[in-house]
Amino acid sequence: DTGVSQDPRHKITKRGQNVTFRCDPISEHNRLYWYRQTLGQGPEFLTYFQNEAQLEKSRLLSDRFSAERPKGSFSTLEIQRTEQGDSAMYLCASSFLTGQSSYNEQFFGPGTRLTVL
Amino acid sequence: QQQVKQSPQSLIVQKGGISIINCAYENTAFDYFPWYQQFPGKGPALLIAIRPDVSEKKEGRFTISFNKSAKQFSLHIMDSQPGDSATYFCAARTGGFKTIFGAGTRLFVKA
Numbered sequence: 001d002t003g004v005s006q007d008p009r010h011k012i013t014k015r016g017q018n019v020t021f022r023c024d025p026i027s028e029h030n031r032l033y034w035y036r037q038t039l040g041q042g043p044e045f046l047t048y049f050q051n052e053a054q055l056e057k058s059r060l061l062s063d064r065f066s067a068e069r070p071k072g073s074f075s076t077l078e079i080q081r082t083e084q085g086d087s088a089m090y091l092c093a094s095s096f097l098t099g100q101s102s103y104n105e106q107f108f109g110p111g112t113r114l115t116v117l
Numbered sequence: 118q119q120q121v122k123q124s125p126q127s128l129i130v131q132k133g134g135i136s137i138i139n140c141a142y143e144n145t146a147f148d149y150f151p152w153y154q155q156f157p158g159k160g161p162a163l164l165i166a167i168r169p170d171v172s173e174k175k176e177g178r179f180t181i182s183f184n185k186s187a188k189q190f191s192l193h194i195m196d197s198q199p200g201d202s203a204t205y206f207c208a209a210r211t212g213g214f215k216t217i218f219g220a221g222t223r224l225f226v227k228a
Contacts, residue, residue, distance in 0.1 A: 042123075042220050044218070048214055048215075
């Protein structure tokens with residue numbers, strides 16, 4: 001399967017613990033996005049990378065959240081001191097930006113479901 | 118102004134019927150309008166998309182109708198099938214990267 005993969009698929013943690021999620025985009029995709037989806041809602045944009053540069057961060061991304069894409073390939077999303085309100089599905093997507101068009105399809109991974117007890 | 122409002126929240130349609138989902142937006146800077154289909158346990162998958170210079174786009178049983186002056190767009194699923202049962206999200210994008218999603222419509226097609 002050459003799609004976007006995310007690990008783990010499910011994570012249960014206690015309030016106050018740190019968690020880290022990994023996203024492996026489609027090979028050679030230069031853009032990578034993180035979204036958060038709560039139950040019954042559409043995904044909400046968190047941040048995106050072009051290669052290794054983090055170009056935009058949503059106000060939803062508090063200082064407890066940090067995302068990296070160190071070599072322009074896989075990305076990690078870390079949440080420090082988790083709160084119950086962080087419980088959600090965290091989705092990763094990737095796309096390939098060419099000089100001709102910025103309307104490139106974003107391919108989503110299956111998500112990591114986080115439950116904070 | 119960044120919101121995309123989607124209705125209905127849920128929809129039940131008989132097999133073979135037409136499913137219609139509506140969306141509205143305010144931000145005239147949006148320049149790309151995709152629709153996504155999401156099955157339980159999966160990420161959203163692009164179904165069909167349209168740009169505001171086109172009033173209609175059809176791909177197989179799926180059609181987007183776009184009304185730029187009213188700032189509304191809709192998805193029509195013709196000959197709805199039980200396999201179409203999923204959650205559908207309309208979305209809008211500006212700047213080529215930031216996608217704003219509607220709240221979703223849960224479609225159930227009765228056999």
